Structures are given as structure tokens and as C-alpha cells.
Amino acid sequence: MGIVELLVGTMLALLVLAALTATVATGARLLAVAGARGEVEDTAELALETFLFDARRAGWDPGAAGVAPLVVAAPDAVTFAADLDGDRVVDATSEEQTGWVCARAAQRVSRVVGRQSLPIADGVPACGFRYFDATGAAIAVPAAGLDAPGRARVAAVALDVTLAATGLRGTTARTARVALRRPP
């Protein structure tokens, strides 16, 4: 075998190896991106499902004690109340009082059950709550939140959340709007 043959053979081998390496790298990137996308979508869905669960039961009041569904109604936080055990008292240290907090500085959404804070999602560039009256009109909410008469006007609560994941160009945005139930 001459030197020319050897050089040509080496070049061909290098080309094949480069193509294989590129293919494997692309596959690895695809796996990473697909995994990240799946995770962020799952997290968004989990956040919404949990929010729906909490908001739907807000104001649960089998004992007719006059439980108000909303304890806090602010642009970045909402707290729901429910008399889950029917003892006509809402225990603020238990899951009878469940809050949601959008910590914009930390880019985190947390669920606060009683006094225990549970992070629902990190990497949240945008998050907030909106409130609507019985006609469906949006209620203007001061930064400090609605007062008691204002909270009594709320007929529906919406959660807007945007999630981003490392390595992904696009974000995942979700909105859930839940009507509150109140005694007639």
C-alpha cells in the first residue's frame, strides 16, 4: 500500500467517524431537548391541575359557617379557604388554607399548604393571578391585594404561568381560569 492509498483511507475513515459523531451528538441533543421539553410540559400541567384542585374546592362549607373562598387575592398571590372536615372552622395551619405565590425574583411558583411552602415550579419568568366578577369582567387588583368587599366580588380566578427550561429556546405558557362556588 502506497502512501497515497494510506492517506485516502485515513481521510475516508475520518469522514465516516465525523459523520457518526455528529449523528450521535445530534441524537444526544435531541434526547436532552425532548427530555427538557417533556419535563417543563409536565411541570406546567402539574401546576395547573393542582391549582384547579385547590380553586375548585375554595369555599367548601358543608357546615354553612360562612367560609369565604378567598383569604388573599393579590396579583402575585392567592389564598383559598375551605372547611374540609366540616367542623365550621378553617384551620389556617392545615390544608384547609392553601395559598399560591408567584415569587418573581426567584422565578418560582410555590404552593403554600397551611404553613408549609412547596415549590411547584422553578424557572418561571412570568406568573400572576387575575380575578373576574360575576359578569366576567376583570377586576383591577392593587399590589396589596383586594380587600374583603373586593374579594367578595370575585367570581373566578385565573392563573397565568410561563415556564422556561435550560437549553430550550421557547417557553411554555399556560392559563387556568376557575369559577368559585359560593352559597346562594
Next chain:
Amino acid sequence: MRRRGTRGGTALPAALAALVVATALVAAVTELARVETLLAEQRQRTSSALAAADGCLADVVAAVPAGWDFAPALAGPDGVAGTADDGTLAAPAGCTATARAAPGPAAPARMLATVTGTANGGRRVVDAVVGRAADPGAPALVWLGAAPAPGAVAGTAALDGTDPTALLAAPYASLATPAPAAAVDAWLAAEGAHVSATGGTAPARTAPSPPVAALGARLAALGAGAAGALPPAGTLPGGTARVAGDLAVLAPFTGAGVLFVDGVLDIHAAFDFSGLVITSGPTRVAAGASLSVAGALWAAGGLDVAGTLAVRLQRAAIDDVDARIGLPRLAVVSGVRDLP
């Protein structure tokens, strides 16, 4: 002689190694896709089941008889408390529903209902607090005990579910019957110009029959007087009258309050009323006669209008009757929670 096959090379091992890695990657991506698909399917199932449970709850609550409390519903299909079917609620196919008494004080009237809905292979359970609506009655201008018969309005029926003195309150429906909404819509379409409703009137709705027997007993217990003793239409407060049997109106009549006719109301003259007219039998308006009600008409025995029927909402008159005798109300869901 040259020996073949002994020369070392790296291309083949490298290619094989890359193939192995690529295969592992493909397998990982496939597994990821499979898991995500499974998760999506599970979410779809639970969402479908939750929607089914919510729909079932709406159907079950809509079928609860109008009334004052929930004792009849808690007594089960046989209507007798203390039997095996206590707490069983009639539910549509694909779901089950049970009821139990709510904890705490008896007032306001309420009960707890548990509904299990299944759909698309999923299953969800919903607990609900069921109370009584704020508005008395259906609430509708004309509340019938059964689907109206074809041609029931050969004359004219004009319905106005708005009250200019209570603009912020929700309008009344034109009609409420136990018949499905589609059947009522078909009936209204068939009646054509004979039945008209003003623009603000809410659409016809489905509701259980008015509880006329219980209302009659209630009025009897309250010592309701004769129809002739009622004050004239437009008077507030009005009176309370109960007629045991049929009532034929052969001369112009005016009244205010509540008039309960435990039989047929047969009108052959001008009948002007403010408040609530309740009849257990058919309500007939002969040709040339008129029935004008500022309030509502609860006709459990149906309508036969050859003359003129006009019903317009007057909340003050209905509220007056409600304060006087306590009117029945529909069941509504006032709270719900999802169970694991």
C-alpha cells in the same frame, strides 16, 4: 506471500461503537416519547372523567325536586326515610350518586352529594354541597308540571322576564318545564307567533315540576282565605287565597298576593293579578278572555290558552309572596371538591 486480515484498523470498531450509542439514544428517545404519551393519555382520561363527574352532578342536582329542604332527596327513590335506599340519588348512565345530610345546623337547607363519574377509562369522584337557590321558584314566568301540549296556545302568550324596577337582578326565564330543553325549544318554534317573549327574557329552561301538593298543604296550614277576599292587583302586600277545587272566572277579577287553585282554573273574563297564581290542574283561558299576571304563573296541570295570556316579572310581588308563605326553590350546587 502477503497475509490478509491481520492489518489493524479503527474505523470498524469506531463505527460499531457509534452505532451502539446511536441505538441507545434512539431507545431513550423512544422511551421518553412513550412515557410522555402515557402521561398525556392519563391526563386525558382524568380530565374526561372529571368532566363526566361534573356533568353527572349537574344532572343529579337538576333532578332534585324543588322544595324547601332535602328530606325527600335524602329519603331515596322510595321517599321513605329509614329504608335501604336512603341517600340514593337517581343518576344518568355512567355515574353513581349518593346523598347524605350535611353537618352543622339545619338552616340553610343543604345536603352533601357524592358523585362518581367514569369516562374514557378514567374515574373521578366529586363531593358537592347542594343548597337551595336564592331566587324562589324555577325561576320562570310560567312554570309547568309537564311539557306543554302542541297547540296549547291558540291565542297569544306574551312573556316579559325583565323587571324595570330591578334592573340589576337576573331576568326570569320565559318558561320552565321538566321536559328536555330541546323539546321545549321545539314546542316554542311550533307555537310560532302565538308565544312571544321580550328581548331581555331568559330562555326557556328545564326544571322539576312545581311542588303544588306541598304548596297547597302549606297554604291550608296558613289559613289562606277565599279568592274574593284578595286585594286588587297592584296592592302590596297582597293576600293569600286557596280554592279547594276548580275555579271558574266568569266575571272580571282582580287580585294581589298568592292564589292557589287546587283544580282547574277556567277563565272566561278579564283576570288581572299581581303576585303568584298557582294551579294544580289545567289553566284555561277561553277565547276573548285574558289572564294578566304581574309576577309568575305556576301551572302544574298545563296551559290551554285560546284567549290572551300576559305574564311579566314583578319581583316585588313575588318577594311579597315569598315573605308571606316561603316559596320553594330549585337545588343548586354551592360547593364542590375533588376527591382522590
